[in-house]
Amino acid sequence: MAEVRFHIAGLPVAVRAAQSRDLDDLAAVYHRFPTDAEPALDVDVERVAGFARERGPEYPAFRRTMQRSPGATHRLHVERFDAEGEIDIGELPLSARFRVGPSANSLEACVRIAASLALARHGALILHASAVEHAGRALVFTGVSGAGKSTISSLLDHRPARKIGDELIVLRRDPGSPTSWSVYVPPYLGPSGIDHGASAPLEAIHVLVQAPHHARTAMAPTAALRELLRHVLIYVAEPRTAEHVLALVAELTRQVPCHKLEFRKDPGVAGVLGIAYPQQAPA
Numbered sequence: 001m002a003e004v005r006f007h008i009a010g011l012p013v014a015v016r017a018a019q020s021r022d023l024d025d026l027a028a029v030y031h032r033f034p035t036d037a038e039p040a041l042d043v044d045v046e047r048v049a050g051f052a053r054e055r056g057p058e059y060p061a062f063r064r065t066m067q068r069s070p071g072a073t074h075r076l077h078v079e080r081f082d083a084e085g086e087i088d089i090g091e092l093p094l095s096a097r098f099r100v101g102p103s104a105n106s107l108e109a110c111v112r113i114a115a116s117l118a119l120a121r122h123g124a125l126i127l128h129a130s131a132v133e134h135a136g137r138a139l140v141f142t143g144v145s146g147a148g149k150s151t152i153s154s155l156l157d158h159r160p161a162r163k164i165g166d167e168l169i170v171l172r173r174d175p176g177s178p179t180s181w182s183v184y185v186p187p188y189l190g191p192s193g194i195d196h197g198a199s200a201p202l203e204a205i206h207v208l209v210q211a212p213h214h215a216r217t218a219m220a221p222t223a224a225l226r227e228l229l230r231h232v233l234i235y236v237a238e239p240r241t242a243e244h245v246l247a248l249v250a251e252l253t254r255q256v257p258c259h260k261l262e263f264r265k266d267p268g269v270a271g272v273l274g275i276a277y278p279q280q281a282p283a
Helices: 024-030 103-120 149-155 221-229 239-255
Strands: 001-010 011-017 041-047 063-067 074-080 083-089 094-100 126-135 138-140 161-165 168-173 182-186 197-209 214-216 257-262
Touching: 001 024, 011 074, 011 103, 024 103, 041 103, 063 221, 083 103, 094 103, 103 126, 103 239, 126 149, 126 197, 126 239, 138 149, 138 182, 149 161, 168 239, 197 221, 221 239
Parallel strands: 011 041, 041 094, 138 197, 197 257
Antiparallel strands: 001 011, 063 074, 074 083, 083 094, 126 138, 126 161, 126 168, 168 182, 182 197, 214 257
């Protein structure tokens, strides 16, 4: 039996398969996040050559159903054209079993589903967002597809700011301070140039709206709660997970400043974010 152990924002995970080659594509990235802690999430994987079924309309999401039986652990069944599996739903540690096709991305998608459930029980959330670090703290940018998450983080990516995350980040409540949060860039088989493993205290969250001007407007916690719930990556199919997610996002939006950020695609947006770039000397 082969095993890869790693952590996602402090959540210890163990992924096992019959042979080491079944985990080589995952280990290539995840080995850089080692942990000796007892797993809070155990994942057993069977790699199946040629695994395929008709691609459903929900792709890239998974169809999901709850399997309930009296006196038994509730299980979440998930499936899509390239994978299927079950996740035991309860408190940590969680366990999951998947049958997965040959694609590394298919395997990672399964691990990510299980991790999204475990992280919510660990005081953390996966968010579709980008992030930059400035003055030792993180500014997060989220929004609907096409809102400009990658664009704004790239525009701001030069001193004194730097891009640390794109596509997926983890927001985690700091264990030593119940009102403070941090940003973690998790391991994933994503675009190059991302600082996987970077972390920084969370300063503010921005919901992006493209506009012909730059303006930042504070959001009330209730409005921010509704908006952020749209961008949290979670497979909610039973009440306990929903309760964890709702409680975390409610705390997050009460404790961290949230803003609507209207911006056009030019570096001038740095001004409304309080980022001052050094003036270049005249030629």
